[in-house]
Amino acid sequence: MQNEERFQQHRKEWENATLKKVTDRFPERKTEFKTSSWLPAERVDIPESGDFEAFSEKIGFPGEYPFTRGVQPTMYRGRFWTMRQYAGFGTAEESNQRYKYLLKEGQTGLSVAFDLPTQIGYDSDNPIAEGEVGKVGVAIDSMQDMEVLFDGIPLDRVSTSMTINAPAAILLAMYIALAEKQGIVADQLTGTIQNDILKEYMARGTYIFPPKPSLRLITNIFEYCSKSVPKWNTISISGYHIREAGSTAVQEIAFTLADGIEYVKAAVNAGLDVDSFAGRLSFFFNAHNDLLEEIAKFRAARRIWAKVMKEKFQAQKSKSMMLRFHTQTGGSTLTAQQPDNNIVRVTIQTLAAVLGGTQSLHTNSRDEALGLPTEESVRIALRTQQIVAHESGVTNTIDPLAGSFTIERLTDTIEEQVWQYLNKIEAIGGMVRAIENGYVQKEIQDAAYRYQQEIESGERIIVGVNKFTIQENPPTDILKVDPQLRKRQIAKLAAVKQQRNSEVVAQKLAELRRIAQNSEQNLMPPILAAVKEYATLGEICNILREEFGEYRESIVL
Amino acid sequence: MSKKIRILIAKPGLDGHDRGAKYVARALKDAGYEVIYTGIRQTPEAIVKTAIQEDVDFIGLSLLSGAHNELFPKVVELLRSRNAGDIIVLGGGVIPEADIPGLKEKGIQAVFTPGTPIRDIIAFIESVKR
Amino acid sequence: MTIVQKLAQQVLQQNTRAIARSISLIENETDSAQKESLLDALHSYCGRAVVWGITGPPGAGKSSLLDRFIGRLRRLNKTVAVIAVDPSSPFSGGAILGDRLRMQKHATDDGVFIRSMASRGHLGGVAGATADAIKVFDTAGFDFVIIETIGVGQTEIEVMELADLVLLVLVPGLGDEIQALKAGVMEIGDIFIINKKDLDGANRLKREVEYVLGLQENCTAKSTPPVCMTSATRDEGIDDTLSVITDYLEKIRGNGQLAARRKDRIEKELRHIASAKIMASAEHFLNIDSRLDSWVEDVFHKKVSPYKLLNRKIGEFLKELHWQ
Structure with missing residues (x-):
C-alpha cells in the first residue's frame, strides 16, 4: 500500500470503529461545523503524505492510543468541557447560595473549596484554627454542614468536585451519606475528590499523615468506589500546585505522572486489578501564559501516560490508558497590579487548556491576587470560557495545532525531558523516597528561584509589575469574610455534639480505631458509619492521627 | 567583624503556600543576611519563642489564606508581652490593600504584597535596622 | 553593675532573652572586651551540663534524630539546649538556618532552647562562637547542650574538642559512607548511629562500620565504639541508643575519661x-x-x-x- 493511502485507510478505520461507537450514542452538537465565515471545519485534519509509522506512533487519531490528540474521538464537537468554577467560602449557607447562583448562570459542575482547618482535619473549635475558619473555603465539621451546603441541590443531577486530600475519605463518606438521605443510591453519584497526598508533601502543604498510611487511605477509596461508587473519580492527580510552587512545565508533568505511577503501584500491590480502577484516575493541571508550551505540555502528558499504563502496568482497557484532566488557569500568574489585565491572561490560559484538550476547566477571577473574588469577577471568568467555547471556533476541529512544526517539536521535547525525570525518580526508588530525600522539592525550588530572579532583573517581563506600571488606587470592592464566622461555626458544632447520640459516636470511633490498626481492612465503611452518627471531621482525624502519626516537613530550601 | 542581621521567615496559620516565603528567605541569604526558616503551620507562640531564642532583628510573616488580620497582630502582641517589642515585624502574601493600614496600626511595620521586588524589602531592612 | 554583669546575672537566672543576646554578643565580636568579661563572669558556673556533638553527612537525618532525643530527654524532665550549625555562603556571607525546622515541635517548650548558628567562615564543622555559646547554655542551667555540626565534609573534627561525646550518624545509600570510613573521620565518633535502618544496605553498612572499627581498635588504645541502628522518622531504636549513650557517659565519668577530655578541651x-x-x-x-x-x-x-x-x-x- 502507498504511504498516502495508509493515512486515508486509517482514517476510515478510525471513523468506522472508534468514532462511530461514540457518535452512535452521543451525536455531535451540530450536524455540520463551519468557521465564522462558513468555511468547512474538518473534524480532524491529518497529513496527506509522510511517514505513516511515525504519525500513528506519535500523533494518531483522537480517542485512540497514544491519545496525543485527545481522549475522545469527537472532543468538543460532542460536548464542551465542563465549566467548573472552584468556589466555597465562609459558611455552608453562603456557599450554598453561591452554588445555586452558578448553576443558574449555566455552570455545569460544582466545585467545593474547603477551609484550611477542614483540609488539615481540625474542627473549627480547635485553637489552631484561629483566623482560618471559612477563609479559603467552606468549613465542614460534621455531616450537618454538608446537609446545609447541598441544601436544595439533588446530588444525582450535579457532578461535584471536592478539593480535599488528607481527609478525602471522610468528606466522600459525608457526601455518600447525604445522598442516601436524599434517597439517592451511591452508584448514581458523579464527581471527583482530589485525594492526591503526594503533591501535598512537595507543594501545597495540607498533609496530615505520613506517606504509608496516606497511601493506604487512597487505595481503600479506590477499592471501595470501584464497587460502590463506580462513576466517582477517585483521585485527581494534581500538577496544578506543583506548578504554582514554581516548577517548570516539564516538572509539572513529570512529578504529577510520577505521583500517578506511585498510586497505581500502591493499588496494584494492594491486590487491585489495574483495569478495575485506572479508568477512574483523573489528573489536574495548570494553564500558564506560554500558549504553545502549554498546549504541547498537555499533548505530551497524554502520550506519556498512555505509554506508562500500557507498558509499565500492562493495562488492557483503553480507558485505563487515557489521561483525562481538569485544568485551572495559573493562580500565580495573576497580578495584584492592574488586576483587569488578568482577564486577558486568563483568556490565553483558557485557550491553552482548550487547545490542549482539557475535560474541565476553572478560570480564575481577575481579583484573586487581592483576596476572595467578587461575584462579578467570577462571572467574567465564567464568561471567558463561554466566549472561547461559543465564539472562538477552536472547538470545531479536534487538536487543530497537530502537525505544526513548533507544537510537535515542543511536544517531543517535553516528552523526552519528562522521561528523564521519570527514570531518575525510578532510580531514586520511587516518588515517596524522592520526596522524603528532598530531590523533588529542590528541583521545584531552583526553578522557582530562577523564575523570580528573571522577574527581578527585568529579563522576564510581567506587564504592570516590572514594566508598563502605573500609579493605582487600591481596589475597594474586595469580598471579606465575616470575622465573627468562627464563633458561629463553633456554636453550630457545639449544638451538633449536644444533639447526637454520643454513646453511639464513641462506639463508631472505637470501631474505626480497631480497623485503622489492621492494615488489611478498608477504612471507608467505618468512616461512613461514623459520619452518619455525626462524628466530626476532627474526631475522626484525631483517631487516625493517634494510629498513623503525623507527617512533618523536613526539607529546607 | 560587624553585627550580622538575623531574620526569621515564618508562616503562621495553616496555609501551606510557601513559594514566596522560600523565595524571600533565599534572596535574603544571597543579600548577606542570616535567615532562620521554620517551615509551615507555625503558631504565633512558636514564632515568638523562636524569634527570641534566635535573637533575630526581624520577623517576616507570610500568609496567603486571609488569616493575617488575626495572626499578624497576635505575633506583635506576644512579642511585646515578652519584652521583645523591639523585634521588627514585616508581613507579606495576599494582603488586601485595605487591610494594610490596620495592620500597621497594630505594629506590623511594613507589608509587602505580591510583585514586590526583593530590593524593596532589602531597602526597608537597611533603613530601619538597629 | 555594668551591662555585661547584668547580662551574666540574667543568664544565670535563665532569662531567655539574655541567653540569646549573650550568644549574639559572642557571635558578633563587635566588642571583644564585653565578650570576655561576660565569659569571665560565667566561668565559675561552668561544667555542669553534659555536652553532646552530633555529626555526619548531610541527609543522614541528624536533626530528625535530635528531635527524637530532645523528646526523650524532656520526658525525663531534663532541659536541652541545641546549637545547630549551618554553613555561611562564602559569596554573600548570608546563610539559611533551617535545621530547627525538624525540631520545631519543641519551639514552645520552655525546657528546650534551640539556637541556629551560621559558620561565618569558620572551618571544622562548627562556628567560631560555638565553644563559648556552650558555656552560656551550661551556666544557664541546661542539663544537656547538643551541638549539631554542618555535616559537609571530612574536616569536621572540631566537635570532638567541644563535646563530652560525639554521635556519628551514618546512613546507607549515600554512596560516600565507605569514603567516610576510609578518610578517618571514624575516629571522632564515640557512638555510631546507622539511621534510616529500614533502607536497603543498613545492615551491610553496620557490618562494614564494625569491621573498620575493629581494625581501628587494633592500632589504637581506644575501645571499640558501639554501633546503634535507628529510624528517626519511624521513631525506632531511639530508646536503645539513648541507653547506650547513658551507659557510655556513666563509663567515662567513672574511669576518668570525661575529666581528662574536659581538661584536654581546656588545654x-x-x-x-x-x-x-x-x-x-x-x-x-x-x-x-x-x-x-x-x-x-x-x-x-x-x-x-x-x-x-x-x-x-x-x-x-x-x-x-x-x-x-
Whole structure:
C-alpha cells in the first residue's frame, strides 16, 4: 500500500470503529461545523503524505492510543468541557447560595473549596484554627454542614468536585451519606475528590499523615468506589500546585505522572486489578501564559501516560490508558497590579487548556491576587470560557495545532525531558523516597528561584509589575469574610455534639480505631458509619492521627 | 567583624503556600543576611519563642489564606508581652490593600504584597535596622 | 553593675532573652572586651551540663534524630539546649538556618532552647562562637547542650574538642559512607548511629562500620565504639541508643575519661586563646596592616626572603618588649 493511502485507510478505520461507537450514542452538537465565515471545519485534519509509522506512533487519531490528540474521538464537537468554577467560602449557607447562583448562570459542575482547618482535619473549635475558619473555603465539621451546603441541590443531577486530600475519605463518606438521605443510591453519584497526598508533601502543604498510611487511605477509596461508587473519580492527580510552587512545565508533568505511577503501584500491590480502577484516575493541571508550551505540555502528558499504563502496568482497557484532566488557569500568574489585565491572561490560559484538550476547566477571577473574588469577577471568568467555547471556533476541529512544526517539536521535547525525570525518580526508588530525600522539592525550588530572579532583573517581563506600571488606587470592592464566622461555626458544632447520640459516636470511633490498626481492612465503611452518627471531621482525624502519626516537613530550601 | 542581621521567615496559620516565603528567605541569604526558616503551620507562640531564642532583628510573616488580620497582630502582641517589642515585624502574601493600614496600626511595620521586588524589602531592612 | 554583669546575672537566672543576646554578643565580636568579661563572669558556673556533638553527612537525618532525643530527654524532665550549625555562603556571607525546622515541635517548650548558628567562615564543622555559646547554655542551667555540626565534609573534627561525646550518624545509600570510613573521620565518633535502618544496605553498612572499627581498635588504645541502628522518622531504636549513650557517659565519668577530655578541651582552649591573643598583639605592635604593602614589594623584588624579613622584625619587636 502507498504511504498516502495508509493515512486515508486509517482514517476510515478510525471513523468506522472508534468514532462511530461514540457518535452512535452521543451525536455531535451540530450536524455540520463551519468557521465564522462558513468555511468547512474538518473534524480532524491529518497529513496527506509522510511517514505513516511515525504519525500513528506519535500523533494518531483522537480517542485512540497514544491519545496525543485527545481522549475522545469527537472532543468538543460532542460536548464542551465542563465549566467548573472552584468556589466555597465562609459558611455552608453562603456557599450554598453561591452554588445555586452558578448553576443558574449555566455552570455545569460544582466545585467545593474547603477551609484550611477542614483540609488539615481540625474542627473549627480547635485553637489552631484561629483566623482560618471559612477563609479559603467552606468549613465542614460534621455531616450537618454538608446537609446545609447541598441544601436544595439533588446530588444525582450535579457532578461535584471536592478539593480535599488528607481527609478525602471522610468528606466522600459525608457526601455518600447525604445522598442516601436524599434517597439517592451511591452508584448514581458523579464527581471527583482530589485525594492526591503526594503533591501535598512537595507543594501545597495540607498533609496530615505520613506517606504509608496516606497511601493506604487512597487505595481503600479506590477499592471501595470501584464497587460502590463506580462513576466517582477517585483521585485527581494534581500538577496544578506543583506548578504554582514554581516548577517548570516539564516538572509539572513529570512529578504529577510520577505521583500517578506511585498510586497505581500502591493499588496494584494492594491486590487491585489495574483495569478495575485506572479508568477512574483523573489528573489536574495548570494553564500558564506560554500558549504553545502549554498546549504541547498537555499533548505530551497524554502520550506519556498512555505509554506508562500500557507498558509499565500492562493495562488492557483503553480507558485505563487515557489521561483525562481538569485544568485551572495559573493562580500565580495573576497580578495584584492592574488586576483587569488578568482577564486577558486568563483568556490565553483558557485557550491553552482548550487547545490542549482539557475535560474541565476553572478560570480564575481577575481579583484573586487581592483576596476572595467578587461575584462579578467570577462571572467574567465564567464568561471567558463561554466566549472561547461559543465564539472562538477552536472547538470545531479536534487538536487543530497537530502537525505544526513548533507544537510537535515542543511536544517531543517535553516528552523526552519528562522521561528523564521519570527514570531518575525510578532510580531514586520511587516518588515517596524522592520526596522524603528532598530531590523533588529542590528541583521545584531552583526553578522557582530562577523564575523570580528573571522577574527581578527585568529579563522576564510581567506587564504592570516590572514594566508598563502605573500609579493605582487600591481596589475597594474586595469580598471579606465575616470575622465573627468562627464563633458561629463553633456554636453550630457545639449544638451538633449536644444533639447526637454520643454513646453511639464513641462506639463508631472505637470501631474505626480497631480497623485503622489492621492494615488489611478498608477504612471507608467505618468512616461512613461514623459520619452518619455525626462524628466530626476532627474526631475522626484525631483517631487516625493517634494510629498513623503525623507527617512533618523536613526539607529546607 | 560587624553585627550580622538575623531574620526569621515564618508562616503562621495553616496555609501551606510557601513559594514566596522560600523565595524571600533565599534572596535574603544571597543579600548577606542570616535567615532562620521554620517551615509551615507555625503558631504565633512558636514564632515568638523562636524569634527570641534566635535573637533575630526581624520577623517576616507570610500568609496567603486571609488569616493575617488575626495572626499578624497576635505575633506583635506576644512579642511585646515578652519584652521583645523591639523585634521588627514585616508581613507579606495576599494582603488586601485595605487591610494594610490596620495592620500597621497594630505594629506590623511594613507589608509587602505580591510583585514586590526583593530590593524593596532589602531597602526597608537597611533603613530601619538597629 | 555594668551591662555585661547584668547580662551574666540574667543568664544565670535563665532569662531567655539574655541567653540569646549573650550568644549574639559572642557571635558578633563587635566588642571583644564585653565578650570576655561576660565569659569571665560565667566561668565559675561552668561544667555542669553534659555536652553532646552530633555529626555526619548531610541527609543522614541528624536533626530528625535530635528531635527524637530532645523528646526523650524532656520526658525525663531534663532541659536541652541545641546549637545547630549551618554553613555561611562564602559569596554573600548570608546563610539559611533551617535545621530547627525538624525540631520545631519543641519551639514552645520552655525546657528546650534551640539556637541556629551560621559558620561565618569558620572551618571544622562548627562556628567560631560555638565553644563559648556552650558555656552560656551550661551556666544557664541546661542539663544537656547538643551541638549539631554542618555535616559537609571530612574536616569536621572540631566537635570532638567541644563535646563530652560525639554521635556519628551514618546512613546507607549515600554512596560516600565507605569514603567516610576510609578518610578517618571514624575516629571522632564515640557512638555510631546507622539511621534510616529500614533502607536497603543498613545492615551491610553496620557490618562494614564494625569491621573498620575493629581494625581501628587494633592500632589504637581506644575501645571499640558501639554501633546503634535507628529510624528517626519511624521513631525506632531511639530508646536503645539513648541507653547506650547513658551507659557510655556513666563509663567515662567513672574511669576518668570525661575529666581528662574536659581538661584536654581546656588545654586546647588556652592554646587557642593564647595564640589568638599573641597574634593580635603582634599584629598590633608590628603594625602589620600598614607595613604589609612595602613588605610584599620587598619580597616580590627579592630584596629579602619572607623568613629573613619576619625573623628580623620579630626580633626587633621582642627586643623592644625587653626594654619595657
